[in-house]
Amino acid sequence: MENLRLIIHAPTAGALERGRRNLANLLKQAPTAQVELVINAGAVAAALDTPSPLDSHLRICRNTLEANLFTAPDGVSVVAAAVLHIAQRQAEGWAYMRA
Structure with a gap:
């Protein structure tokens, strides 16, 4: 899975929580994967309020x-x-997942 590239999109606080779990689970199984958790809207305040090692x-x-x-x-x-x-990453061949 060395070429795995994934964008996880989280626009809400709930999606941020799911996205962080998805991210951790992905990296556990595919530690060399390139993965970005892209956040906007309500997820931003939640991320700033609850920092994560991820x-x-x-x-x-x-x-x-x-x-x-x-x-x-x-x-x-x-x-x-x-x-x-997100659009640029998809144009580069990254996969997209909504958390």
Whole structure:
């Protein structure tokens, strides 16, 4: 599974929780997989409130951060727009899963 590349999309607090579990389970079975947990909307506040050891895989939507006057923590990647990042990754051949 060395070529496995997956985007997990989480737009809500509940989806963030599921996405983090999906991410952990995937990495347990396929530790070399490339996986990003892309979050926007309600998932952003939840992620900022409850950090996780898996947050190095997070990609936070800058639009959501700015609309809510949030600041991303150090070490967490910010993308210009979740929708654009997901579309670009899919164009590059990444698989998509909604949490």
